[in-house]
Amino acid sequence: xxxxxxxxxxxxxxMLIIVFCRALPFLFFxxxxxxxxxxxxxxxxxxxxxxxxxxxxxxxxxxxxxxxxAASAVAxxxxxxxxxxxxxxxxxxxxxxxxxxxxxxLLVRV
Amino acid sequence: xxxxxxxSSSAIHAFKASIPVLLGYVTIGFGFGLLAVxxxxxxxxxxxxxxxxxxxxxxxxxxxLFAAGASLAEIALVTLIVNLRHAxxxxxxxxxxxxxxxxxxxxxxxxTDETYALLSSASEEDRADGxxxxxxxxxxxxxxxxxxxxxxxxxALIPYKxxxxxxxxxxxxxxxxxxQALKLRKALPFLVAGLSTIAAKFLVxxxxxxxxGLLMATIILVAxxxxxxxxxxxx
Numbered sequence: 354x355x356x357x358x359x360x361x362x363x364x365x366x367x368m369l370i371i372v373f374c375r376a377l378p379f380l381f382f383x384x385x386x387x388x389x390x391x392x393x394x395x396x397x398x399x400x401x402x403x404x405x406x407x408x409x410x411x412x413x414x415x416x417x418x419x420x421x422x423a424a425s426a427v428a429x430x431x432x433x434x435x436x437x438x439x440x441x442x443x444x445x446x447x448x449x450x451x452x453x454x455x456x457x458x459l460l461v462r463v
Numbered sequence: 464x465x466x467x468x469x470x471s472s473s474a475i476h477a478f479k480a481s482i483p484v485l486l487g488y489v490t491i492g493f494g495f496g497l498l499a500v501x502x503x504x505x506x507x508x509x510x511x512x513x514x515x516x517x518x519x520x521x522x523x524x525x526x527x528l529f530a531a532g533a534s535l536a537e538i539a540l541v542t543l544i545v546n547l548r549h550a551x552x553x554x555x556x557x558x559x560x561x562x563x564x565x566x567x568x569x570x571x572x573x574x575t576d577e578t579y580a581l582l583s584s585a586s587e588e589d590r591a592d593g594x595x596x597x598x599x600x601x602x603x604x605x606x607x608x609x610x611x612x613x614x615x616x617x618x619a620l621i622p623y624k625x626x627x628x629x630x631x632x633x634x635x636x637x638x639x640x641x642x643q644a645l646k647l648r649k650a651l652p653f654l655v656a657g658l659s660t661i662a663a664k665f666l667v668x669x670x671x672x673x674x675x676g677l678l679m680a681t682i683i684l685v686a687x688x689x690x691x692x693x694x695x696x697x698x
Contacts, residue, residue: 354503355529361508363535367525367542368516374546375574378553379560379567397652397684398548400643404656405676406524406545407636412664412672428630432637440645442638443490449634454627 420460428453477598480585484577484603492610493617494631495522500618501625502530509618513611517604518575520639521545523632537674544677552579563593573600575607651687656680 355363411429414422432449439445492513499509504526512522521542528538552574553560559582560567574582578600582590589595644653660676667675 354532357504357508360504360529361511363529363538364508364512364516364525366535366539367518367521370539370542371516371518371521371546371549372572374543374549375553376571377550378557379571382554382557393685393688396647397688398544398551398681400640400647400652401656401680401684402545402548402677403636403640403643404653405660405673405680406520407633407640408657408660409664409672409676410633410636412661413669424627425630425633429633429637432634433641436638436641442635442642443487445638445641446494446631446634447490449637450628450631453630453634454625457627457630 421457424453424456424460427456473592473594474598476589477595478602480581480589480595481599481602481606484581485606488577488603488606489610489613491519491635492607493614494610494628495519495526496611496614496616497618497625498523498614498628498632499526499611500615501628502526504529506612506615506619509611509615510608513608514604517573517607518546518549519577519607520635523635527629527632533670537670540674541677544674548576549574549579552576552583555583559590559596562591563596566593566597570596570600573604575603578603652680652684655683655687659683 407429411422411425414425416422428449431452432445435448436442436445495513496506496509499512500506512525516522516525524541524545525538528541553571556570556574556579560570563570581599581603582596585595585599640653644650656676659679660672663675663679664672
């Protein structure tokens with residue numbers, strides 16, 4: 354775990370990078386045609402980034418203790434099902450997390 | 464600047480326009496505050512991040528990386544990759560923001576996914592009003608900071624660690640991925656990204672999974688896209 358001081362430095366770096374990302378088109382492309390790569394990023398990057406982040410939270414599970422993995426898999430499936438059904442982000446996240454917490458306390462502690 | 468009738472009515476108008484974001488930001492902000500304190504950071508640190516970093520997904524990922532003791536380079540690269548999409552948002556707002564040079568610095572700073580969604584779908588008339596743009600952006604950040612404050616307070620008051628809360632982060636990524644799938648209506652990017660992540664895990668282990676997975680998926684898809692474009696041109 355990073356200390357608070359280290360985390361403050363890291364957070365400051367994050368701030369600079371995020372401001373840079375948000376300011377990028379205003380700095381470089383005002384009045385010019387943006388490169389094709391950026392329109393690719395606009396279309397596909399959110400999908401790639403979210404999939405990688407979601408899958409990586411599963412690959413980092415210690416599958417030697419299958420109960421945690423099972424709880425994550427069931428709760429994750431529930432999130433997808435809830436979201437396809439109601440398409441309400443809050444409901445999907447809250448429902449999946451509560452289910453995970455329940456399964457976690459039932460399966461892992463036994 | 465005095466607050467004229469015109470200004471106060473436009474404040475109400477901007478508030479109404481920001482309502483769709485209110486509930487989402489207060490609750491996701493709440494989750495962030497709670498997560499930050501649960502991960503061992505003080506309440507004021509969570510608040511500082513929501514005021515100065517102000518980027519939903521990146522803040523959640525950031526706390527996860529801080530708690531895992533990630534290196535500065537790793538944190539920087541992940542932040543860059545996760546937020547590059549914001550560069551794409553600005554492209555469609557160059558003209559709109561260009562008309563309001565004094566408001567522009569804050570408008571650019573506060574250009575989150577949700578604010579972009581509101582501003583880019585606002586009427587022509589509203590987009591011509593710098594005060595409206597500024598107030599909608601400001602209201603949104605207010606909700607985010609407010610949610611963070613309440614969550615951090617709750618985290619500080621509850622003495623024990625809440626088991627399993629960090630699944631909210633996984634759930635959020637799944638929801639955002641499903642949203643993207645419903646929008647793109649293509650399986651390939653998700654398949655490539657998912658398999659790249661699993662491959663990255665076995666190639667470099669947990670510490671580098673996200674970066675290597677992102678790079679691998681992007682390179683494969685960009686290469687595939689180039690080929691698709693040149694195939695289409697040949698036809």
